[in-house]
Amino acid sequence: MIEFFRSLPVHFKSAIQGVLRHSATAFSAISAVSVTLILMSLFMILTGNITKFTRNIESDFKIHVSIDALQEGEDIASLETKINAIQGIKSIEYSSKDDELRKLKEENPAIFGMYEEGDANPMRDVFIIETTSPESIESVTQQLNEMEGIKKAEYGGDGVSVMISFFEALRNGGLVFVIALSLLAVFLISNTIKMTIYARSTEIGIMRNVGATNWYVRIPFIIEGMFIGILGAILPLILTYFGYGYLYDVMDGKFLSSMFVMEEVYPFVFDICLILLGCGILVGMIGSFMAVSKYLRWKR
Amino acid sequence: MILLENVSKSFKNGVHALRDVNLYIEEGEFVYIIGPTGSGKSTLIKLLDGELVPTRGRVVVADTDVGKLRHSKVPLYRRNIGVVFQDFRLLPELTVFENIAFALQVIGLDKVTIRRRVREILELVSLEDKAKSFPRELSGGQQQRATIGRAIANRPRVLIADEPTGNLDPEKSQEIMALLEKINIEQNTTILMVTHDSNLVDMNKKRTIALEEGYIVADIQKGGYIHHD
Ligand SMILES: Nc1ncnc2c1ncn2[C@@H]1O[C@H](COP(=O)(O)OP(=O)(O)OP(=O)(O)O)[C@@H](O)[C@H]1O
Ligand SMILES: [Mg+2]
Numbered sequence: 001m002i003e004f005f006r007s008l009p010v011h012f013k014s015a016i017q018g019v020l021r022h023s024a025t026a027f028s029a030i031s032a033v034s035v036t037l038i039l040m041s042l043f044m045i046l047t048g049n050i051t052k053f054t055r056n057i058e059s060d061f062k063i064h065v066s067i068d069a070l071q072e073g074e075d076i077a078s079l080e081t082k083i084n085a086i087q088g089i090k091s092i093e094y095s096s097k098d099d100e101l102r103k104l105k106e107e108n109p110a111i112f113g114m115y116e117e118g119d120a121n122p123m124r125d126v127f128i129i130e131t132t133s134p135e136s137i138e139s140v141t142q143q144l145n146e147m148e149g150i151k152k153a154e155y156g157g158d159g160v161s162v163m164i165s166f167f168e169a170l171r172n173g174g175l176v177f178v179i180a181l182s183l184l185a186v187f188l189i190s191n192t193i194k195m196t197i198y199a200r201s202t203e204i205g206i207m208r209n210v211g212a213t214n215w216y217v218r219i220p221f222i223i224e225g226m227f228i229g230i231l232g233a234i235l236p237l238i239l240t241y242f243g244y245g246y247l248y249d250v251m252d253g254k255f256l257s258s259m260f261v262m263e264e265v266y267p268f269v270f271d272i273c274l275i276l277l278g279c280g281i282l283v284g285m286i287g288s289f290m291a292v293s294k295y296l297r298w299k300r
Numbered sequence: 301m302i303l304l305e306n307v308s309k310s311f312k313n314g315v316h317a318l319r320d321v322n323l324y325i326e327e328g329e330f331v332y333i334i335g336p337t338g339s340g341k342s343t344l345i346k347l348l349d350g351e352l353v354p355t356r357g358r359v360v361v362a363d364t365d366v367g368k369l370r371h372s373k374v375p376l377y378r379r380n381i382g383v384v385f386q387d388f389r390l391l392p393e394l395t396v397f398e399n400i401a402f403a404l405q406v407i408g409l410d411k412v413t414i415r416r417r418v419r420e421i422l423e424l425v426s427l428e429d430k431a432k433s434f435p436r437e438l439s440g441g442q443q444q445r446a447t448i449g450r451a452i453a454n455r456p457r458v459l460i461a462d463e464p465t466g467n468l469d470p471e472k473s474q475e476i477m478a479l480l481e482k483i484n485i486e487q488n489t490t491i492l493m494v495t496h497d498s499n500l501v502d503m504n505k506k507r508t509i510a511l512e513e514g515y516i517v518a519d520i521q522k523g524g525y526i527h528h529d
Pocket of ligand 2: 341342343386462
């Protein structure tokens with residue numbers, strides 16, 4: 001262990017020398033990292049905003065519970081208490097069938113104007129329920145549907161839920177894409193570093209000849225990969241930082257309609273930049289680890 | 301210190317470089333390995349160094365079964381032995397000083413100790429004025445001495461040298477021989493030295509083992525070069 005720390009300055013020196021000495025190949029590895037990180041950044045911006053959109057839409061979600069004919073010995077108040085016992089309910093609001101009809105008449109007098117309040121009213125008394133989180137909507141709705149005295153509990157319009165599942169798919173697709181992209185970058189970097197290491201496979205053999213352990217040989221290459229990752233992250237970081245700020249200003253903070261409010265610039269871009277830098281370093285380290293491990297096996 | 305038991309080595313191309321070699325070398329011995337070109341001398345060195353694994357038999361150096369070492373353990377084993385390679389194997393991007401220092405760095409010595417020891421070594425192999433030169437800027441004989449310096453730097457218990465005087469004139473050869481004998485006596489280092497140099501073997505008589513087509517054909521305690529017709 002002491003041996004390890006004592007050798008660190010030497011490793012750093014030889015890593016920097018490595019990048020400088022093989023500047024042409026290092027440059028192509030750096031470009032590979034840059035391209036990957038830029039695409040990664042685009043997808044993170046996209047998915048970040050999609051998440052935000054979905055959250056906005058979902059927070060508008062309310063469960064519509066139409067009440068069946070009341071059971072004997074039960075009134076609205078006691079049904080409300082029973083419903084309130086379900087986990088995940090934030091608020092519950094009663095609206096009589098006459099209130100419901102009045103709302104519809106206001107929205108669309110041409111169609112609903114013909115209906116009368118009172119006994120001829122086709123509407124039902126309802127509860128309008130808000131859940132504590134969008135995720136619990138489904139389970140709460142299900143539990144409500146199983147309760148006695150409830151005709152039907154439902155949420156959202158079809159359009160909205162289609163949109164949400166579309167967003168979900170886009171987000172998952174983006175995630176898969178980003179992971180695939182990172183693997184590709186690891187492969188590219190590993191290949192590029194393999195080329196720089198190939199030229200040094202004799203050197204690696206000699207190092208082992210004079211007693212350098214595999215880790216001792218690996219470390220400068222891994223640090224070199226880390227440098228490549230950091231250098232490759234510079235351009236994507238700058239583009240992300242200024243690009244998103246610019247986009248936000250141009251779009252005035254929303255996408256198409258005010259229903260899609262964009263993620264605020266800060267701390268969103270900081271988070272993305274941090275992730276990009278981390279990914280760059282990680283990808284560089286893994287790539288060079290793989291490359292050097294291959295050539296370590298080259299000779300005994 | 302060094303034990304070979306029924307050791308054979310053949311290569312994929314069908315060449316049998318060593319055939320059923322049995323050999324025991326005691327701690328503190330100084331032994332020559334002689335033989336014509338292609339007789340398996342370097343192969344023997346590579347088996348001792350762990351670079352090659354015997355096809356059959358056992359190679360034991362300093363209580364280590366060298367052929368059975370795991371790949372990752374081979375460098376650790378090498379810290380106990382010094383090897384002078386026929387093809388030098390100096391790191392091309394490092395100066396002579398750095399090359400010798402590297403062998404000491406990897407075993408974790410501190411800077412001050414390393415610097416002191418490298419100076420000492422450079423003086424022993426008379427390369428003080430070449431400390432800052434890169435291997436490509438040296439003559440064959442100078443590179444050879446740098447390699448010898450690196451091999452002895454960490455005072456190994458066993459020194460294995462493949463033609464350490466191959467590129468040196470008789471005067472320099474004698475100097476190196478004197479150095480190796482000094483290490484052999486003062487540090488009780490076991491030395492195994494491959495050589496083609498009949499004059500050197502005749503002048504500094506020691507146990508001499510002759511290889512021919514992979515067989516040990518002679519093992520003479522009092523030495524002297526075996527001449528072929
Ligand atoms: N890696 C290898 N693959 C195939 N054959 C090899 C390999 N290394 C050595 N040989 C063969 O094994 C035989 C012994 O080679 P070795 O290098 O041990 O000879 P040597 O005694 O050191 O010769 P020299 O005096 O010329 O250095 C030779 O016929 C050589 O061609
Ligand atoms: Mg040879």
